[in-house]
Amino acid sequence: MSELPKTYDARAAEARWYAEWLEKGLFHGEAAAGGTPFCMVIPPPNVTGILHIGHALNNTLQDVLLRWRRMQGRNAIWVPGTDHAGIATQNVVERALKKEGRTRDDLGREEFLRRVWDWKTQYGDTIIRQLKKIGAACDWPRERFTMDEGLSRAVTEVFCRLYDEGLIYRGHYIINWCPRCGTALSDEESEHRPTRGKLYYIRYPIADEPGRFVVVATTRPETLLGDVAVAVNPRDPRYAAHVGRELRLPVLGRALPVIADDFVAPEFGTGAVKVTPAHDPNDFDMGRRHGLTPIVVMDGQGRMNEGAGPYAGQDRFACRKQIVADLEAAGLLEKIEDHDHAVGHCYRCDCVVEPRLSPQWFVKMKPLAQPALEAVRSGRIRFVPERWNKVYTEWMENIRDWCISRQIWWGHRIPVYTCAACEHEWAARAAPGACPTCGAGADRLRQDPDVLDTWFSSWLWPFSVFGWPEENADLKFYYPTQTLCTASEIIFFWVARMVMAGCKFMGDIPFDTVYIHGTVRDPQGRKMSKSLGNSVDPLTIVEKYGADALRASLMLLTATGQDVYISDEKFELGRNFGTKIWNAARFMQLHGATPPPDWAAPVFTADRLTSDDRHLLAKLDGAIAAATENLERFRFNDYAHTLYDFLWHDYCDWYVEYAKDILYGDDAARREHTRRVMHHVFSTALRLLHPLMPFLSEELWHGMGYGGADEYLLRAAWPAPRPADERAALGLTPDVVAYVDAKHELIRAARTLKSDLNIPP
Numbered sequence: 001m002s003e004l005p006k007t008y009d010a011r012a013a014e015a016r017w018y019a020e021w022l023e024k025g026l027f028h029g030e031a032a033a034g035g036t037p038f039c040m041v042i043p044p045p046n047v048t049g050i051l052h053i054g055h056a057l058n059n060t061l062q063d064v065l066l067r068w069r070r071m072q073g074r075n076a077i078w079v080p081g082t083d084h085a086g087i088a089t090q091n092v093v094e095r096a097l098k099k100e101g102r103t104r105d106d107l108g109r110e111e112f113l114r115r116v117w118d119w120k121t122q123y124g125d126t127i128i129r130q131l132k133k134i135g136a137a138c139d140w141p142r143e144r145f146t147m148d149e150g151l152s153r154a155v156t157e158v159f160c161r162l163y164d165e166g167l168i169y170r171g172h173y174i175i176n177w178c179p180r181c182g183t184a185l186s187d188e189e190s191e192h193r194p195t196r197g198k199l200y201y202i203r204y205p206i207a208d209e210p211g212r213f214v215v216v217a218t219t220r221p222e223t224l225l226g227d228v229a230v231a232v233n234p235r236d237p238r239y240a241a242h243v244g245r246e247l248r249l250p251v252l253g254r255a256l257p258v259i260a261d262d263f264v265a266p267e268f269g270t271g272a273v274k275v276t277p278a279h280d281p282n283d284f285d286m287g288r289r290h291g292l293t294p295i296v297v298m299d300g301q302g303r304m305n306e307g308a309g310p311y312a313g314q315d316r317f318a319c320r321k322q323i324v325a326d327l328e329a330a331g332l333l334e335k336i337e338d339h340d341h342a343v344g345h346c347y348r349c350d351c352v353v354e355p356r357l358s359p360q361w362f363v364k365m366k367p368l369a370q371p372a373l374e375a376v377r378s379g380r381i382r383f384v385p386e387r388w389n390k391v392y393t394e395w396m397e398n399i400r401d402w403c404i405s406r407q408i409w410w411g412h413r414i415p416v417y418t419c420a421a422c423e424h425e426w427a428a429r430a431a432p433g434a435c436p437t438c439g440a441g442a443d444r445l446r447q448d449p450d451v452l453d454t455w456f457s458s459w460l461w462p463f464s465v466f467g468w469p470e471e472n473a474d475l476k477f478y479y480p481t482q483t484l485c486t487a488s489e490i491i492f493f494w495v496a497r498m499v500m501a502g503c504k505f506m507g508d509i510p511f512d513t514v515y516i517h518g519t520v521r522d523p524q525g526r527k528m529s530k531s532l533g534n535s536v537d538p539l540t541i542v543e544k545y546g547a548d549a550l551r552a553s554l555m556l557l558t559a560t561g562q563d564v565y566i567s568d569e570k571f572e573l574g575r576n577f578g579t580k581i582w583n584a585a586r587f588m589q590l591h592g593a594t595p596p597p598d599w600a601a602p603v604f605t606a607d608r609l610t611s612d613d614r615h616l617l618a619k620l621d622g623a624i625a626a627a628t629e630n631l632e633r634f635r636f637n638d639y640a641h642t643l644y645d646f647l648w649h650d651y652c653d654w655y656v657e658y659a660k661d662i663l664y665g666d667d668a669a670r671r672e673h674t675r676r677v678m679h680h681v682f683s684t685a686l687r688l689l690h691p692l693m694p695f696l697s698e699e700l701w702h703g704m705g706y707g708g709a710d711e712y713l714l715r716a717a718w719p720a721p722r723p724a725d726e727r728a729a730l731g732l733t734p735d736v737v738a739y740v741d742a743k744h745e746l747i748r749a750a751r752t753l754k755s756d757l758n759i760p761p
């Protein structure tokens, strides 16, 4: 081996090792190899994604687990892939079209989809390349895409099964609608944010009592155009006499009944509320209870429609202004108050979500939720940290049907066909050539124009990636997977639904442990975002300090499941750690270019070991045990700190200093003995370090002469502490550790004293 250069060139080493690992197929696993499986599926990043610091944290955690389990001898694989991200990707391509002055309608469905696929081919692997930069040991030949052929087949299969079982149905329901994206959103995709708004108090004239009103408070006055009633609480004495009477809808003059419903909270506003079934989910339910016909007053772009009478064609917010002015002019506006409330925003484009009545497809969730709830209650699936069990359970207990149709083009098209000749409707696994009922030809058949919610493909991810519904050796061997590593934001979107899908279609849970990590925040505790300008770009950190510095810093700073506060400078922590290790290695090389022949498994005898040797060997055993236990318990930062403390303090600060006297001395036997201790301890520490800092450890593994050609750390064994009897025979006792610790303490005190009193050496 050649001498290590003075400084570690992270950039060159990382590119070189990653290419070599790939070339040797080190990350690949096969069912045929047998053994005990350890499988993880990546939370598939969106094809539109660019690696942000949250991805860096999420994927470093998975990479640490993968490498550690591999070294433990498990048949470990990490299955990668990307998500087609329906709305997000469509938005990206639509924005590009807009620059050309065109819309998706100008192109038509087929041409538009061709553009999206082009975009995907050109830019869709950005995030995959970036994952490789941070060292992700994914089984790349297994990479999947949620719209690839196999996964699309799984989606269609699942849809048809649920449809045929009656678990998928079409209903006219009020759903969250994004007027900008022009599509339905699931409840989870509508993010409720505290918003400063107004509460408008509007007078509804009583039909047969001129000059008298019922005052109704609303935050969205434009929706009054769709009112079909005014409701009060049946036990509210203020309105007892009004129930059953008739009011006049302001502006439009339509007659509205006053109805009594328990849902109305007497303490909100005036205690009387407008009922607008087509534009409010609670009103929709109320309308059903009272047999009222909804009136739709807005279109899919958030513009008022013909139902809005004189306001037809106005944008919803322009209409709000106009109607408030008109009410004021008519003397029907009592007052306006400031009002803080939660308003739904589209999680993709930030637009204010509009509740909208429309025909949509739904999945009945209650029957699917039962086994998924049981899996967590019984402890077969556990969340780490444990507090997420409760969050999951509560959501599952109150689960609502899942709106799965989206009015966009990019995604899995709903495989439901209708026959124009006989009105037969059915779900089919392949485009039908004729109507199965009346035999009408393909030209009379129409496929539903909508596509499925993006999560309808990702909820199948843990088994669709292996080729389900085909039964094969991989699926049998690697399913159920072991650990899922993800963020809390997608417990409902994704984790919970995967458990349901696994139980339903595989008859078994998809994973046994869900590790939920925290959020990366800036030093002020704010979430990182482009608009705040406070985000740390992981790729800039990789450029500047190297991937290992990024990884080690993230792990050192992130306590289990807690948020982490980070700025650019924090990454010096990992970089400095790497430099310290590098310098120790160079020092060792200075005293012998090749490690002693028995570096891997030296046999020490008690009589040769000094108390400092024993102290170091005992600390090494302790570090091995602690590192292993911390990884088993998902305490990633304790694992990182164990290595940091051992390598930095026990090894570099004390032992290397202690060894200097000997290595520069003239007792050849002592020199040789000390070198054996050092190489044994250092090479073992490199193995422990590999999951955390894969590149630096590999560079040193080979640079020091431990690993020959084809001998990579990923193939090396995870160290085990010395058995107790061997420890006792070598005198690696707590007494020795305490004695040397005390000695270190004394030296530290003496140094302080020396500098305090200015005593010359």
Ligand SMILES: [Zn+2]
Pocket (backbone or CB within 6 Å): 178, 179, 180, 181, 182, 346, 347, 348, 349, 350, 351
């Ligand atoms: Zn939107």
Ligand SMILES: [Zn+2]
Pocket (backbone or CB within 6 Å): 419, 420, 421, 422, 423, 424, 435, 436, 437, 438, 439, 440
């Ligand atoms: Zn037919």
